[in-house]
Amino acid sequence: MTYNEIMAALLQAYEAHPEMDVEKIVAQVAQELGASENCMNSIKASLGLLDEMQEKKSSLEAAHEEGETTKKWILAETAKLTEGRTDEEKAAIAEGIAKAVDRGVLQSIGVDEPTNKEG
Amino acid sequence: MENEYIYSEDFQAFGDKLKNNLSQYVSLETALLDGNAVVGEGESAPLNCVQEFLDAPLVGNKDSALKKLFAAGIALAKDSGVLPFDMPDSSPKAIASVVDNSLTQVKVAYKAAKGEIPAEEMVDALVDHAAVRTIAIANAVIDNVEATVDVISDALSVAFPPAALAIQLSKPILKYVLTLVAPKVKEAIPVGIEKASRMAKEAARPVLAKSRELRAKAKNYQLNAVYGQNRGL
Numbered sequence: 001m002t003y004n005e006i007m008a009a010l011l012q013a014y015e016a017h018p019e020m021d022v023e024k025i026v027a028q029v030a031q032e033l034g035a036s037e038n039c040m041n042s043i044k045a046s047l048g049l050l051d052e053m054q055e056k057k058s059s060l061e062a063a064h065e066e067g068e069t070t071k072k073w074i075l076a077e078t079a080k081l082t083e084g085r086t087d088e089e090k091a092a093i094a095e096g097i098a099k100a101v102d103r104g105v106l107q108s109i110g111v112d113e114p115t116n117k118e119g
Numbered sequence: 120m121e122n123e124y125i126y127s128e129d130f131q132a133f134g135d136k137l138k139n140n141l142s143q144y145v146s147l148e149t150a151l152l153d154g155n156a157v158v159g160e161g162e163s164a165p166l167n168c169v170q171e172f173l174d175a176p177l178v179g180n181k182d183s184a185l186k187k188l189f190a191a192g193i194a195l196a197k198d199s200g201v202l203p204f205d206m207p208d209s210s211p212k213a214i215a216s217v218v219d220n221s222l223t224q225v226k227v228a229y230k231a232a233k234g235e236i237p238a239e240e241m242v243d244a245l246v247d248h249a250a251v252r253t254i255a256i257a258n259a260v261i262d263n264v265e266a267t268v269d270v271i272s273d274a275l276s277v278a279f280p281p282a283a284l285a286i287q288l289s290k291p292i293l294k295y296v297l298t299l300v301a302p303k304v305k306e307a308i309p310v311g312i313e314k315a316s317r318m319a320k321e322a323a324r325p326v327l328a329k330s331r332e333l334r335a336k337a338k339n340y341q342l343n344a345v346y347g348q349n350r351g352l
Contacts, residue, residue, distance in 0.1 A: 001195040010188045015168050022184045026191040039198035045211030046190040051200040052255040061178045068246045075134040077254045079125045087124040089266040096271025101140040104279025107244050108147040109330035
């Protein structure tokens with residue numbers, strides 16, 4: 001099966017049964033395709049992460065409705081996910097998160113790490 | 120409690136820095152979007168579920184189903200060795216990020232083309248989604264990795280590849296979505312993409328202006344590291 005055929009199988013199964021749980025549709029099509037156990041685990045993890053993204057999206061939308069900024073939401077969420085950690089760990093986690101995006105920016109403009117730390 | 124990290128100026132500075140970096144990253148990436156590059160050939164085979172995805176508001180939870188189907192499709196195609204585009208990292212984090220990013224791009228483009236979202240809000244909408252992805256991935260990895268700067272940043276960097284690579288990954292998905300919509304929608308989406316790209320180019324100007332300076336500094340640092348002295352460049 002080609003990629004387009006795989007996508008068609010998934011989308012048409014959902015189109016035919018929009019009331020069905022999409023994860024059941026995915027499981028069905030994956031089984032028909034003889035997907036490996038690794039693949040099934042990967043799919044489960046990706047879908048779980050998409051659920052997490054949806055949950056955070058709803059949280060951000062609720063924050064905006066309360067008049068909060070995205071920055072304030074980021075801080076609140078970071079405080080939540082670092083709860084129970086030492087201050088050192090909290091700072092490291094926050095810096096690590098910022099660094100990941102910073103690296104993406106730098107690589108996008110052709111700057112490889114490490115950069116001048118004094119800059 | 121007052122001197123806890125989350126009450127510190129450093130924590131506030133982190134929030135400013137992250138929001139700023141996300142804006143820069145999304146602007147750089149979106150500026151590379153090309154409406155003409157995603158128009159495919161061949162007839163459309165419109166699907167209701169895709170149109171419903173595009174029509175649903177940007178807020179709310181109507182986007183999940185289609186994103187999950189695309190994520191599953193990529194994973195299945197990769198497993199079968201038939202993924203038609205190169206995806207250096209096909210981990211669950213990478214797949215979820217690429218799908219969330221590209222389907223959001225097409226939806227924002229559609230809304231912009233229809234005039235449902237002002238042009239100046241397009242990049243903000245994409246930045247908000249990037250913020251959501253960041254926190255969601257951080258949440259997912261935090262308990263399984265060492266809490267150090269480099270380990271955390273490495274775990275999250277999958278969601279922030281260089282902009283050119285990010286576009287390379289989203290382009291096939293955008294192209295494929297355009298085969299699943301009616302002809303009028305197929306015409307509208309590239310218009311919206313071009314609008315987003317134009318707005319993003321404006322937003323990216325400051326960081327692009329600074330990029331020459333940053334590249335020079337990086338070169339200077341690397342030369343210092345090699346020669347062990349300040350060359351005063």
